[in-house]
Amino acid sequence: MKYDLFIKNTKIIDGSGTPAFAGGVAAKEGKLFVFPPNTVVDAENVIDAKGRYTCPGFIDPHSHGDIPLGEEYASLSKISQGITTHQGGMCGFSMFPVNPEYLNLLQESLGLLSNTFPEEMSTFTSCEAYLNYTDTVRRPENTQFLIGHVTLRVAVMGYADREPTKEELEQMKALLREAMEHGAAGMSSGLVYVPSAYANEDELVELCKIIAEYGGLYTTHMRNEAGDSFRSIQEAISIARKTGVRLIISHHKIQGKANWGMSKETLKMIHDAIDEGIEVSCDQYPYTASMTHLSVCTPPKYFTHGLSGMLEYLKDPVMKEKIKNEMNDPNTPYDNFYLHSGGWEGVFISCSPGYPEAEGKRVAELAKEKGQDPFETFCDIMIANNGVVTAIYFSMSEEDVFRIIQDDLVVVGTDGIIKSMDDKAHPRAFGTFPRAIKYFVKENHLMTLEAMIRKMTSLTAEKINLKTKGLVRDGYDADLVIFDYETINDTADYIHSNALADGIDYVIVAGEVVYHDKKMTGAKPGKTVRYQR
Known part of the structure; x- marks a missing residue:
């Protein structure tokens, strides 16, 4: 059989956390095949990856790249650091469902995430309509979507600071059910952002009951990530306990010098909930400063x-x-x-x-x-x-950042926001994944390279239910990164936030090379990933 692509002379980190091994990796019709070293393989395109590692494409479970979906700069921010799949609709912000009456209010809310919006945005009145639109947007990376609670509440209630009426709650539930029926992975909340901040626990419980019916996710930017973190985590866990929803705590952190060290207790609270049978995980970016x-x-x-x-x-x-x-x-x-x-x-x-x-x-x-x-x-x-x-x-301590990433339930996510290549933003948008390798593994020796890659691939795929991604195994999706461990480095900083990382040699999506020599190739095999229970 002739393959579309073959990578030879490489060391394979398969994403499972087990030690790297020598071998070759082929792709045919978007699927992977793994071979022992020195196997001769007939392929249209051959990459000699001597001295390089090949691993699964990185998966970003916390992305805001859905808002500028399809823009070259948005794709570049993902692909250039090895991200082949990202989950958007985070912190309560999504592009659907739109109520045309409140379109201006919604775009005002989304102003942090994009300077422009699609002409078709007023038609994104349902998940089905929006995901059908995303199918037409050519891009190199794959995208999975959540429905945002900010957007959901704006669609039904505008910016009203009150509990929803019974009719309004039923309307939100109907929109949420439609989203779950048509491929949304779940719902996100941003409980520091209005109008999501106006919701009480009872409202969120009622909505999460719908998500749980479909085996979906509830990801939350909690009400407080500082001195009131305990109460915020208790609220999130309580919602999961009452509904059975799968809970993900977004960008877990401890802010404020007076609160540094609290991660010991917050992680214990999470593990106590897991011992109780509640499914909880977290994502984290490798920086001591946040952005919003x-x-x-x-x-x-x-x-x-x-x-x-x-x-x-x-x-x-x-x-x-x-x-x-x-x-x-x-x-x-x-x-x-x-x-x-x-x-x-x-x-x-x-x-x-x-x-x-x-x-x-x-x-x-x-x-x-x-x-x-x-x-x-x-x-x-x-x-x-x-x-x-x-x-x-600038509000976090390195001690908490280190403690959080070393926990078994934590994966890497960017929380990346980028509005143009001229935009000045947080370096996490372009640097998170290479930085995680450099900062946590090469510089501070917190874990093995293989363990770090697992937190960027298969563990993430498991948490957000991507069943054919995250491992270099026969039959898995042919999304790969080839990188040089010696030179991998995040070059983005707080002044030059959009600088491309070093050491990412090739990025491959669905068996096609989409990035090489710090340039996009023009290939756009990326797809919308509809959620599967």
Whole structure:
């Protein structure tokens, strides 16, 4: 038989965690075949991978790449670091279901994740309509989708800060059931983002009952990842306990210096739940700084009229002073990214097109240059950008990052956000997977290379139910990465966030080379992966 592709003289890390071994890997019609070393194989395309490792394509279980789906820069951010499949619709944000009445509000919510939206977006009124659209979007990488609770709530209730009526809850449940029927993998929540933040546990339980019927996933950006982490994890576990849903805690972290070390207890809570029979896992990115909207510094109650409504409060001297006092009060009940970062000294502005001199500076640094109170600088930046500002928050400890990644239930995910190649964002969008190898294995020797690769491939596939991905085995999908362990390195940083990683020699999707020599090849075999129970 003549194969489409053959990789010879390579060391294979098969994704299972077992030691690497010498051999060859072939692809035919998108499926893998594994051969002993020195086997002669007839193939259309032969790659000599001497001195290189071949492993399964990396799987990103926490991606925001669904929002700019099909854009070259979005694909490049995934493929260039070896990601061949990603799961989108995270932190409550998805492109469906759209209620045309609230389309502007939804696009305002999604402004952190994309500068532009498809002309067809008003037609994404159901999962079926949206996934049919994604089938037409040519791209090199595979994508699986969640329905976002932010988007779901906006479709039914706008930004209303209240419990849903019985009729509204039934409408959300019907939209969610339709999504599960047509291939969504589950639902995500972003409980620090409005209007998801306005939901109580009872609402989430009712929705997760639907997901559980289909064996789906509930991934959650919890209400608090700092001093109130215990209560937030308890809420997430309680939802899973009451519904039987499969729970994934997104980008597990401990923010705020006063809380460092709490990961010992949070991980114990999770393992206690597992011992109880609840299915729980986590993803994590390998950095000590997070990234999201600058607007999350403001208490959620000021967003009932959307982002534009919150900006009106910042323009009102009386309301502005009230907001400032609440932000400085550690007892104000919300996940206060500003205080978690130790104040404005720990808040770094990455993207601020309406106030470009803020980019690449900490708020306190810019305020000093301006001779301003830092809160005034914050307000000026927000207003100049119509509220759409990206910030990086230096709030985590290396000790917690190390402890979390070494836990058996934790996998690697990017939480990557990129809006253009000129966008200034978090380096995790381009660097997460190579950095995990360099940071955790090469530099700090926390685990073997094979164990690390498992957390980037087969363990992830198991957690998000990708049954034919994540292993180099006969019959599995022919998604592969060929890399040089000696040179693999994340080059992206907080100033140059979109720099391509070193050491990723080839990326292969469905048996086709999609990336080589730091360039996309133009091949676009990527598909929409509909969820299978």
